[in-house]
Every structure is written in structure tokens, then in C-alpha cells.
Amino acid sequence: MAAGRLATVQAVFLSVILVSALLVCKVSCVIQYTGSELLNLRSISHSDLGPSTSLLEEKLRDLNISSHSTPWLEAKKGRRSGTFARFRRHPYRPPLPALLLSNVRSLRHKMDELQLMIQTNKDYSDCSAICLTETWLDPSVPDQAVTLPSFTLHRADRSFKLSRKAKGGGVCIMINERWCTNSTELTHVCSPHLEYLTVKCRPSFLPREFASIILICGYIPPEANANTTIAELANYVSSVENSHPDTAVIILGDFNQTNLSSELPGYHQQVTCPSRGTNMLDHWYTTIQGAYRAFARAPLGRSDHAMLLLIPQHRQKVKSSKSPTKLVRFWYH
Template sequence: MFSFYSYGYPMLQLTIFKVSKKFIHSPPRDLRDELLVYGLLQQADTTTNGLGPKALGSRMRRKWHAKRRKRSKQAGVRAKVKENPCWPALPSILLDSTFSLGNKMDNIRLQRSVQCEFRECCALVFTEMWLSDRVLDIQLDTLTSFRVDRDATLCGQACGGGLCVYIITEWCKDSAQVSGHCSTLVEFMIERCRPFYLSCEFTTALIVAVYIPPDVYTKEAIWELYKAINELQTTHPDRLIIIAGDFNQENLKSRLPKFHQYMDFVTRGTNTLDLVYTNISTSDTHTTSL
């Protein structure tokens, strides 16, 4: 029981009921009518569950402030990418000519543990891995591996060559190898990736790893690669296509003029032999030498 005194009016006894952490004052019916006549009691507002407009407004403001970002917290595309480095709008690619991948696995594991750029890349593309079916252990944690070894019956050479692509599972779990090609002119493999997040203008990303030997007729090698890329563009015009690999003094500008090349620094010695092409404009991407 709760009692209060008012000058000129008898003592009122109000019973307080606690319902969902709110107090509802319920005086007797005859006393309630008398207080309404003198203007000492207001009708309950059913639309606000017994709360006045001021209390309701403060509660709504608290909810609005709770949704706002924290103070001194940056906004924008770069901040979002920094918060989720494995979910960029466009995939990040690491390209390297390993010259025997088998004896460099420990170094790759070390680089992934100490370098965030290496660890957060969506895909790792390695050329000239020099592997055969006798080497099986090339797995990396949280990465899905795809490889194409050099076929001696097709290439005429048993050693050298070979391609390997790693896809980070934090970026994409739905990945598969579409095709692999090995000949005396060119070696390439195509991986299809449907990541968790991709730019709205693309539905799927296709990563093409390429290796062209230095002692072949490059015009015919580019023609074989062009036929495969042209078929991809015809059947899947809405897909992001990334072509990365070792081209050895050759380029795709003559066959694929609408593709953009991004490597603007030397990769081996004084030459730029490792190239990256995509079917998007250069303003949306950038390249970095690690």
C-alpha cells in the first residue's frame, strides 16, 4: 500500500501493481471519477502502454542512438573491407612463379602466419610448381587447393610446368575446377568460385591460371588460350573473369582488347613476365608488389 496526502482532499489509498517493470496506479472507481472531475487524474494512453509521449520519445531516442555507430568509428568502403578483409567486393589475388612448390610449402605457411596481405588473399595462384603425381601433400589450412600437373604424354616433357590455385574458404566455400588444359604450347586451368559476397554486377568469379613456356611459338599459345576465354565469355557474360599467370613476354591485348592488364612493375629481373587481366576497369582495382 502506498499513501499520499493532498491539501483539501482526503487521503487516498492507491494500490500499486508491478506488471513488466511498470507501475499501474489503480484507485477505486468512485474516487477515480471524482479525481477526473477535478482534473487531478488523467486518462491512461493505451497507444503508448501507459507511458506519456515524453517517456516514449526518450525510449525511441535511446533505440536510435543504439543503432548508430560508435564514436570515432570510420565509415566507408575501406573501413568495411578492413573489418572483413576476407569479404572484399572484388577478390584479392596473389600470383607467384614458385619454381618447385614442394620445397617451398614451409615458407608459404610462414608467410601466411606473419603477413596479413598473404593471409587475407582470396586466391593464391602459383605457376611452375614442378610437381607430379608422386607429390600429394600440398594442402594448406583454411584453403581449398586445385592443381594441374604437367602431362608428359601431351607436353613431351616430364619435368617443369604445372599450375596450382588455392581458394580461401573464408571468402568462398563453393569452388570447383571447371577445366584444365595441357599442351606443348600452353597450360591453363579454370576455377569457378561463388563467394559469400561479390560485386552486384557479377554472379560468379572465374579464375584462370596460365603458364606459357618461354621456348614456344607464343602466337599459337595465345590463340589456344583465347578460344577458351572466348567460350567462357559467350556462355557466361555476367561473370568476373581473372586471368593470372606467367606469359613470358607475350600478352593478351591483341586477342582480348577489352581486358585490362594491371601489373605495372617488374616481376623478374628487369622484365614483367607475370601478368593479371580482368574484364573490369582499372579504376576498381590496384596491384601491389609483396
């Protein structure tokens, strides 16, 4: 019993000695300076604070080695690549027009949403033209009611006398004035099995290989005779090519199940994504292979067709082809 008490007393005594030693060490480690001593530190050179490195620098200088690190140079930064990045850098000077295609199913009831979309989404407002099918317009609807700011409207409403149909149909093309201010309507056709509108555009900027751009926006009803319709449209496209040989012709619209490639083998389908469910009903044809890249967007309003945004990825001949070289021989006397 006495041995246990002695051990406890010794442990407490050792603990007190250890804590006292720690406090003394902590106090002794604190270095205090007066105000005058701190001011005198200014006059002390860096050589007084540490070993001299002059000998090491002299040796490095003899070996042509700098003791200082090479100053950091800012790396040259490139630009983002891709179809969208190139288009966004020069939205109003594209090699081919950037187009927005949609089957709206009554344009008059979707003008508010279309105008809001143009104001809030720069990709849509920078489009060169907006092509719409099934506008369901008639002469009682004025142009001011369906015209977007900074866009020129060209419309072709369905005619009851020509189509024998009272409602539906109709196509229109809206040209962005920031891309082109010189647009002319060439013709518009309305029949029971085919409707199309043709607009010729001459923008201020255009590649050398094209004199102008011709847009043909069409609509083929589901019940139309495919063979007759395709043959009629192909004949018209051939006449346009003959009258405008140096023009880029773009054919687009809601063609349902018809395919123009059989009658126009020189034209290539640019749309690779479905526009209604799993079906590709909206088509886009040009004579340039891989000229566009298609992006499916949300439908406008309650339309059952997705909007198609096609961004040009065509490379101009001046940029894609190498500069020609010519071998010249010299004879010296």
C-alpha cells in the same frame, strides 16, 4: 699599504652585512601554519580569497556572453582511406577477390615458407585465392603435402604425354575457405606451349553485377609460339564468356613476353610493376579498368620472380552510381 688593507676590511665587512640581510629576508618570508590553522582554511569561501566577480558575470549575462568556456566536444573521427585500408576492414567481403600470384619454381620445397608466411602475415592469409605457376608437381606428390590450412587446393600438374616434357610446369589455385566454400574446377589444359587451370567460385558475398568469379591461371613457356598460344587462350576465354555471361573472368599467370591485349581488347592489364628484374613477366587481366592495384613482394624462397599481391579497388555500381531521380507531376483539382 695601509689604504689597501682598509679597503679590504671594508669589503669584507660589507659582504658580511649583505649575507646577513639575505638570511634575515629568507627567514622572514617563510610562512608557517599550525595544524588548527590549516583546518580552519576549509571554512573560508572563495570570495574571501580574492575579489568578487559577481558584477562581471552579471554584465556578461546581460550581453548573452557566458563567462565559462564552451565544453570541449570530441571531434568526429573518420576512417583511413586507401586500397589496403578498405580491404583490411572487410577482407572476406571484397567486391573482387584479393589474389596472390607467384612463380614458385617447385612448390614442394617451399611449402614450409609459404605456410609460415600465411600464419604471420595477415595480408597474405586474408587473400581470397593464391595462384601459383611452375609448381613442378607430379602424381607422386599427394594433395595433403601441398595444401594449406583453411584453403581448398585445385592443381593441374604437367603431363609428359601431352607436353612432351618430363619436368617443370604445372599450375595450382588455392581458394581461401573464409572467402568461398563453393569452388569448382571447370577444366585444365596441358600442351607443349600452354598450360592453364580454370576454377569457378561462388562466394557468399558478391556484388550484384557478378553471378560468380572465374579464375584462369596459366603458364606460357619462354620458347612457346606467342601467336599460336595467344590465339588458343583467347578462343577459350571467349567460350567461357559465352557460357557464363554474368561472370567476372580473371586471367593471370606467368605469360613471359606474350600479351593478351592484342587478342582480347576488352581485357586490361592490371600489373604495373616488374616481377623479374625490370621485366613484367607475370600478367593479370580483367574486363574492368583499374579494378586492382598491384604490389610487388619479396620472392618465395629462391624463386627469381617476385610475388604479386593484387588488392581490389573496384567500386560496386550500387556505390559508385548516383541514385536515379524521377520527376512526378501532380494535378490538383
